[in-house]
Amino acid sequence: MHCNQVWPAPAGCRRAWIGMMLASSLLLSTGRRAESQPALNLNPRPQTCAPDFQGLVQQMLPALPSITNRIYTRSNLERQYMIIASAPNFEALPLQSRSEPQDPAESEPQQVFFTTRTRRYRNQKVEELQEYHWLFLTRSDTGWRFSMLYSIAGQYPQTNPPSPPRNSSEGAVAAAIRDWLRDCRLTR
Known part of the structure; x- marks a missing residue:
């Protein structure tokens, strides 16, 4: 043909x-x-990493779909592809509910919110999902480290309420973030 x-x-x-x-x-x-x-340049690895949290996240999010799709492909669980990651929202929510001061030696986690759109192929049908992510990173002597990721998933366009928040720190998006941060530390 x-x-x-x-x-x-x-x-x-x-x-x-x-x-x-x-x-x-x-x-x-x-x-x-x-x-x-x-x-x-189609290589999602950073040439140099931004030293500040906001710059780092703004470098990472455009590369996230490519890295996540590699992880989806390696997992062979189901055919799905991340299409896009949104711009970050850096408005932090308060984390500490106790009144004692935090140990100054402890690095306080930095947080960011972002959204991803994923396309999944199931039973000869295409489903689009929108996921809302709440990411925590901490700064160490060697660079930024993944701390935790919470996610909420829903259909796109939204027809039903989204899922309740879940700890997605072991999922594909978290693995992609860890990989990107590792590569970022290696460029230092």
């Missing part, structure tokens, strides 16, 4: 057409040959 004989086109043909359109638009927009442009 050739790409020009079927509509809608098979996925492989669509990718080829999109690649050709991107290359031709690059050629038309610059007036130069496409290969003279710098290569797009």
Whole structure:
């Protein structure tokens, strides 16, 4: 079967057409040959890590879908793919309910909220899920470390109430965050 004989086109043909359109638009927009442009870096590993928490998270979130998808692929549990991770929300919730002061030697966990969208293929159907994550990282002498992750999952678009919060510190998203932080520490 050739790409020009079927509509809608098979996925492989669509990718080829999109690649050709991107290359031709690059050629038309610059007036130069496409290969003279710098290569797009598809490596999600950081070149250098931001020293501050907010900068670090803003570096990590764009790479999170790619790393999470590798973990999904290795697990062979079910076919699902993270599509996107949202911009972070750094508004912290109070963590301490007791009145005693915290030990100053202890690194207080930093927290961030973000959302991910995942597509899952089950029983010849496509399901989209939206997950809300509450991530905790702590700073150590060697860099930032994963502390804990809580998640809430729901359908997208939302038709039923989302699941109750669960500790997802052993899930694929947490593993992807750990991998990214490990790679980040190795670039120091």
